[in-house]
Amino acid sequence: MFNFKTFVKQALLAATLAFGIGNATAGPTYHVDIDTTNYSGAGSMDFWLSSFTGASGAMATVSNFTGNLGAETFRFGSVGGALPASAKFDNSEDFSSVTHGVTLGEKFGFDVNFSGDFLTVPGFASTFSIAMYDALGNYLVQPNFLLEFSLNPPTIDDAASVSYTAARNVRVSVPEPSDMLLVMTGLGLVGFVRRRAAKAPR
Numbered sequence: 001m002f003n004f005k006t007f008v009k010q011a012l013l014a015a016t017l018a019f020g021i022g023n024a025t026a027g028p029t030y031h032v033d034i035d036t037t038n039y040s041g042a043g044s045m046d047f048w049l050s051s052f053t054g055a056s057g058a059m060a061t062v063s064n065f066t067g068n069l070g071a072e073t074f075r076f077g078s079v080g081g082a083l084p085a086s087a088k089f090d091n092s093e094d095f096s097s098v099t100h101g102v103t104l105g106e107k108f109g110f111d112v113n114f115s116g117d118f119l120t121v122p123g124f125a126s127t128f129s130i131a132m133y134d135a136l137g138n139y140l141v142q143p144n145f146l147l148e149f150s151l152n153p154p155t156i157d158d159a160a161s162v163s164y165t166a167a168r169n170v171r172v173s174v175p176e177p178s179d180m181l182l183v184m185t186g187l188g189l190v191g192f193v194r195r196r197a198a199k200a201p202r
Contacts, residue, residue: 027114027151028162032130033171034067034146039104042135044073046099049128051091056123056153058116059090067108070101083110090116091126104134118153119160126151141167 036043049060065084072082077096081087089096102108118126129148132140140146149164166172 027119028174029111029113031111031173032109032147034108035169036104036106036132039140041104043102043104044099044133045102046097046131047089048095048097049089049091049126050095051126052124054124055091055126056118056121057091058114058118058126058151059088060128061086061088061113063111065110067106068103072098072100074099114151114162118151121153122155123153125153146170147172
């Protein structure tokens with residue numbers, strides 16, 4: 001006989017497990033804020049994923065872009081999608097890059113998520129970099145990148161990791177899980193506990 005309450009509990013548990021599996025296979029997500037209020041004039045922003053032969057597979061997804069992003073002026077390599085919505089870079093090429101025009105003097109923000117074989121498969125690291133240039137093509141920050149992530153595969157001694165270096169006008173943070181995900185997880189766990197309690201011998 002079909003029991004609707006049991007069905008709902010099982011569906012919540014399945015959703016919770018699915019979320020957990022997705023989070024386990026995806027790498028960390030970072031929120032990036034870039035403050036260019038000390039600059040002015042036209043400029044450009046470049047997103048660049050690079051690797052060497054033998055690098056473990058890696059992908060970087062840039063999404064939730066905020067700020068006045070101008071037209072795309074350059075694209076090379078393996079890049080899908082388009083900003084400001086979402087752009088996905090992978091390291092199947094030596095480098096994959098997208099450049100957009102920007103107006104300096106503003107604040108910009110975006111999320112970047114890392115995924116791929118580098119989380120579990122040993123190999124060489126890849127790097128994901130963000131640079132900005134003035135109207136003459138000079139880097140805003142010397143020697144070059146505003147922000148550079150290193151996607152480090154596991155070694156015999158260490159687990160996979162993501163490290164980064166950032167300029168002073170760049171802030172990097174790890175967003176908190178969404179409220180909905182927390183609610184779904186909580187409901188799923190409640191359903192799981194109640195189901196186990198109902199099956200326990202009296």
